Amino acid sequence: MKALLQRVRKGSVSVEGELIAEIETGLVVLIGVGPEDSEEHARKLAYKIAHLRIFEDLDGKMNLSLLDVRGEVLVIPQFTLFANTSKGHRPSFTNAGPPALAEPLAEYFAECLRGLEITTKEGIFGARMLVEIHNDGPVTISLEV
Secondary structure, eight states, X not given: OEEEEEEEEEEEXXXXXXXXXXXXXXXXXXXXXXXXXXXXXHHHXXXXXXXXXXXXXTTSOEEEOHHHHTOEXXXXXXXXXXXXXXXXXXXXXXXXXXXHHHHHHHHHHHHHHHHTTOOEEEOOTTSXXXXXXXXXXXXXXXXXX
């Protein structure tokens, strides 16, 4: 699994002009599922994200986790994280997991975050989404398990 984390002051996702979900302080997590990924990968990634110290303490140092700041998460399924751009000018997405695998694992990942008592909201798998991200810092971190 691959995740691109953006620390945000707020984030939201809309589909066809309708607001689906929004969060305040926390993370927008763009999540990609590969063909070999499993529930174990989802659990490990959720745990890592929950405990990653990327929020500022009173001294302005990135020393606090999502759990410490009681931040929220907006999970956005994003197969394009598996883009292969090694040939030509059009990305190939054959390295992404098939929807039958990716959709339930993305949902399981969100459930793992909820299991860690993190308020977690989601975009809609396979929908054309408009994601609004107010990146704080900016802080953007790439993770892979």
